[in-house]
Amino acid sequence: MATAAPKTLKQARETYNTSGELVWWVFMRISGLMLVFLVFAHIYANNIAFNAGEIDYAYVANRLAQPSVKIFDTFLLGFALLHGVNGLRYSIEDYVRKPGRRFWAKAALFTITGIVFVLGTMTLWAFSYDEMGAAVRALN
Numbered sequence: 001m002a003t004a005a006p007k008t009l010k011q012a013r014e015t016y017n018t019s020g021e022l023v024w025w026v027f028m029r030i031s032g033l034m035l036v037f038l039v040f041a042h043i044y045a046n047n048i049a050f051n052a053g054e055i056d057y058a059y060v061a062n063r064l065a066q067p068s069v070k071i072f073d074t075f076l077l078g079f080a081l082l083h084g085v086n087g088l089r090y091s092i093e094d095y096v097r098k099p100g101r102r103f104w105a106k107a108a109l110f111t112i113t114g115i116v117f118v119l120g121t122m123t124l125w126a127f128s129y130d131e132m133g134a135a136v137r138a139l140n
């Protein structure tokens with residue numbers, strides 16, 4: 001992309017010739033703002049309100065037994081992953097000039113993203129932390 005990066009929605013509409021790219025432009029602005037609140041609330045809960053050095057399985061199991069934490073973490077996971085990966089995609093478009101290499105760089109990026117998203121979402125939703133937390137506490 002040799003043209004200057006668009007700063008307003010009007011400029012973005014003139015710059016991008018597909019609606020997909022315009023949607024990503026808007027997404028990057030909304031998710032960037034949301035991440036400021038999501039990441040600070042996350043760091044506050046896990047690092048300031050609680051001593052991060054004492055985090056153990058029981059602490060994580062107790063937190064992930066709460067549906068509100070699962071929903072919060074799903075948004076944190078989704079926004080952080082998509083925001084970061086789309087930023088990387090922009091860098092690949094800018095710097096990997098050969099079409100073949102660009103294709104494979106993006107194919108690798110999207111494959112890894114899919115795997116990380118599925119594993120992250122499974123971690124949050126596929127286990128019963130109530131039962132697993134109780135089982136771990138019963139060992140002590």
Ligand code: HEM
Binds near residue numbers: 043
């Ligand atoms: C020192 C800083 C941090 C500490 C101590 C910490 C700690 C934790 C803990 C204990 C959990 C488990 C469940 C929970 O309580 O939510 C967790 C999950 C998570 N954290 Fe952090 N975190 C830190 C920084 C960050 C940052 C900077 C990000 C993103 C930019 C992040 C993204 C996530 C995500 C997405 C999950 C959910 C993972 C999943 O899908 O299973 N964390 N973190």
